[in-house]
Amino acid sequence: MTFEREGGRSQGRRHSGEETHKPATPKPLGGRVAAVRIRDGHRRKPSSNRWLTRQLNDPYVLEARRLGYRSRAAFKLIELDDRFRLFRPGQQVVDLGCAPGGWTQVAVERVGARRGTVVGIDLAETAPLPGAALLRGDIRDPSTREAIAQALGGFADIVLSDMAPPATGHGATDHLRVAALVEEAFTFTSKILQPGGTFLAKVFQSGVEGALLAELKRVFVEIRHAKPPASRAESAEAYVLARGFRGGA
């Protein structure tokens, strides 16, 4: 399986919808910017210090804060949309694993808060967001799936899944858990997606494999794998993009 690592930055506004806008993705931290260092005086573990230092120096974290995005993950979706043109104003979107809400914010911006419909779901509570219906539940639970369908009031044009189980640090276990969540997301998607619709899901770095890949190829016209620049190089995540749902999975 080959991956595309997208270069380049946001190419500016594409949609003409009044409520849509496209912030540029941030430049990598340049040499002219002084890196922030934290003092070791506090009783923090070395791993916590490393995490904090990375957060304080991450241009995506800084830009997310400046633009009011709830997570740096928002830029992954912005970059994927800039590259693959996922959204159109007025679309119906489901966002699986939406908390704290960065992807949901981007989806609302790009389909239009009044024209489109965005339904987000997460195990955790997601703070209210204008233009989105936010639910709490486990996507593996049939009652959660029913609640999403009701909130959407019809079929989806796009199902997004940035779902991730808590990392164990054990590569093989994490791989299996991510793969299981992608299968859950696909099973749900195959029931709620419009013919012609799009499925975008976080996967493990090796991409979708085996029976699921064969099934995706059977029910979608086009399958791509990508790792957007905002996805940290050291992260084991990547994304699968399946377009042109044939329906009737």
Ligand SMILES: C[S@@+](CC[C@H](N)C(=O)[O-])C[C@H]1O[C@@H](n2cnc3c(N)ncnc32)[C@H](O)[C@@H]1O
């Ligand atoms: C990386 S975070 C999503 C970040 C989000 N896309 C954003 O931009 O703010 C992954 C989320 O997946 C959620 N998740 C994991 N398993 C889930 C499940 N079975 N059902 C619903 N949400 C799940 C987690 O609770 C977590 O909030």
